[in-house]
Amino acid sequence: MKILSTYQTRDLDEYTIKNEPIPSIDLMERAAQAFVNSFVLKYDNTFKTVIFCGIGNNGGDGLAVARKLHQLGYDVQTYVLGNSTNGSIDFLENLKRLQNQSEVIKLSENDEFHLPKKEKSVIIDAIFGSGLNRPIDGFLAIVILKINQTGLPIVSIDIASGLFSDTHSPQSAVIQPTYTITFQYPKLAFFQPENEKSVGSWEAVDIGLSQDSIREAKTKYYYTSSAEIRPLARSSFSHKGTFGHAFLVAGSYGMMGAAVLATKACLRSGVGKITTHVPKKCVDILQISVPEVIVDISHNDYHFDGIWNFTKYDAVAMGPGIGLENIDKFEEFLKKTPNKKLIIDADGITFLGQRPELLKLLPKNTILTPHPKEFKSLIGRGWENDFEKLEILSEFAVSKKIIICLKGKNTAVALPNGEIHFNSTGNSGMATAGSGDVLTGIILSFLAQGYPPEQAAIQGVYEHGLAGDQAAKNRSERSMIASDIIENLR
Incomplete structure (x- = not known):
């Protein structure tokens, strides 16, 4: 609309x-x-x-x-x-x-x-x-x-x-x-x-x-309602490879909940397979929590550290719960993703704010999912009012040729062509720990299944909010947690 x-x-x-x-x-x-x-x-x-x-x-x-x-x-x-x-x-x-x-x-x-x-x-x-x-x-x-x-x-x-x-x-x-x-x-x-x-x-x-x-x-401004949501058809003549293979870098020692939530959300959103990279000492947590996941094991006991080869993966995500100790390893990761559908979230966005020159390594149409504080860190400045924030958001997406999902009520999805799409779903109960990790998993799933990046971002945000609205009906906005969002994905 x-x-x-x-x-x-x-x-x-x-x-x-x-x-x-x-x-x-x-x-x-x-x-x-x-x-x-x-x-x-x-x-x-x-x-x-x-x-x-x-x-x-x-x-x-x-x-x-x-x-x-x-x-x-x-x-x-x-x-x-x-x-x-x-x-x-x-x-x-x-x-x-x-x-x-x-x-x-x-x-x-x-x-x-x-x-x-x-x-x-x-x-x-x-x-x-x-x-x-x-x-x-x-x-x-x-x-x-x-x-x-x-x-x-x-x-x-x-x-x-x-x-x-x-x-x-x-x-x-x-x-x-x-x-x-x-x-x-x-x-x-x-x-x-x-x-x-x-x-x-x-x-x-x-x-x-x-x-x-x-x-x-x-x-340049649009409002996303159910009329704009068009899921990809799922062929009955299919196998797990038909629906894509996602790769996720998430979690660190003490922050494995982020990896679990993002992985589960990715699977619940229809991806065929997901491989999640986690630290050595965290493997059991992930395998027990999500038996469907394929685990890629870090060389580091506590943080991410891999020899990256993304040839067999359809989409890649990095950031939920990874910690802030390995910025050089983050740079190595980016250098291995020049032609991949990519999502950067959470600590990955903080890394980009600390080292703005790394933005040049992002593939075209990379999706970033910051909340407002992370976005300020990313651009290195604030804004006088919310209308100025919108202009900054649009200009940044255009100049970097990326997609930005600025999270909040009516999450604003800024596209490289200058458009901003406001979401119509969601509620205050989604302002809870792990909700953003769930969003990353959903968008990663859509990317791996073959959605164009713009559609994956817009539809991922919409489906995330829709599941949150159903969770609030089943429980309440006050009592719902991030896991409830996953359980209400349809």
Whole structure:
């Protein structure tokens, strides 16, 4: 699913209006109906509904929503903020339509107003939409702060008022919704950790914008849903060699859990065979924990150290739990992988941060799976805000011709062509020891089975999160552990 900018969305609206054709007021009506269809599934007409409308098109959406909810028997109280005579054309038309059916209270700077205290009330935010590009101050900022203080559920139309759609929002006057019902596509702002309180849960509803125009729209940002996941077919005329042979370097003395988790995850994700390289004194741990694994034994009792020959392997991974003692051996390893599908994780990424010149040894389309702290170490700098982080992430992937899975909520997969794909699965229960090792095993499995590196990364992240979501259902986000993710791979 594409993530489009404010300007692109505006162009889509205009194209749809011109080419469907449909009057803009009717497109607003369609958007309002899509919002209402979703809203009524969450809040029935026993909820008192208070709607705050600005005087632009987002406010027009709010007025249309107020009318439709009133017609469904909701107790609706509608406020218009500011001088309504300066409203947009479609706002004014919807104001007239609503006033014929329900009271509209107009609020200006010197007016007093009382927010609902009724326990079963919900607020709908329609003050500003996605086109906002300036901080909110004065009377409107006060209203927003008061709304946030009510403790009532808040539902924003399209985007929370005060939140910038495409850039960092340097202000405090931003609605903090419980839920956002956005039109057609999610906004880039929804995927930034800094905006967590300004988005809440969200849903994108179809308002019938032109599919031709959507197909032609160019973007570097995408949202991965189930529609984009296409597993490779598994032939019934097959054997274990059909599904690839993976090679994993993982574990050290005291950190063998990482090797066990990554190996199990690789096998559970469909690979035909896996060979895992571990220290001499750790062989029994791995063989007992994962009897299906082939073990490659290190020359070192406690850390990795091999004479590397990857000819017979379809994909290679390095890093989970290996420790930080053998950076020279890490360099030797990289020199043996010039033409291999490769994943670097965990301590391997730390090595790359310590010795940036080693990045030149990475094969094209190598996959790195850092968390934010590891990514900072890798690039040798931080960032001012999450939007800057995205630009740095994209530029780094392009310049090094690699794939980076920046782990977190909505893990961002940056590709060498500049695209960033945000994941739709996963939960806070996956912020647990060993979860990243599981991800490495899944992606390694997909690579060895023959998935292209871009697809292996995007689909691996998705399947990892999907298994985590199922684990959370079976247990809870609080109690789940990394092994639960593996047990829920399907």
